[in-house]
Every structure is written in structure tokens, then in C-alpha cells.
Amino acid sequence: MGYKSDVQATQASGTGSVVSPAVRLRGISISNNTASPGTLTLTNGNGGTVLLTINVPAGDIYTLNLPEDGIPFGAGIHCSVFTSLTGFTVFTDKYNAPGLTTTNG
DSSP, X not given: OOOSOOXXXXXXXXXXXXXXXXXXXXXXXXXXXXXXXXXXXEEESTTOOEEEEEEEOTTEEXXXXXXXXXXXXXXOEEEEEEESOOEEEEEEEOOOOTTOOTTTO
């Protein structure tokens, strides 16, 4: 069984840059342990086109595995809306970034 590509997990818990270089989003897991429904919106870079918006029910964890080649974020992944959520993890193609070493990526 072959693998298409290596995957990297990146956690975030608010708005702002999530992954700076151009990447493909392969999956996402979002945690909402609040009493209100939450919303997460990801854009193609800061101020770019909205490529994904997910609503998460109160007190739930939502995981989405994207089919085929995922969603390309040519300008990086930026979180523009993070409302009533605890945190999220994006699963992307592996990329080079500050802090990566030979033991973790």
C-alpha cells in the first residue's frame, strides 16, 4: 500500500495565520466545548478568498477528511472567524517551517 504524501498537523486556537506557506488542506478537526454553536472560517491568506466555513454544534467535536487532493491554499491558511470554539487542528501536506527538526518533520 502506497501513500500519496506526508501529512503535518498544526494546532491553533484563534484567528490569524495558521500555516504560512502554500499548502493543501487534507483534513480538519474542530473542538467546541462551549454552550453555543461555533463557526470557523479559513481564508486563502490574510484577507483572501473564503475557502472553508464550518459550523460546529455546541459541545461537539467535528472532523472532516477532505477527498482527493483537498483544498489548495496558495497564500497559506488564515483563520478569519473563530467563534465559540476551543481549538482546531489542520492536517496539511508536510511543509518546511521554523521549528521543524529532523525528529518532528
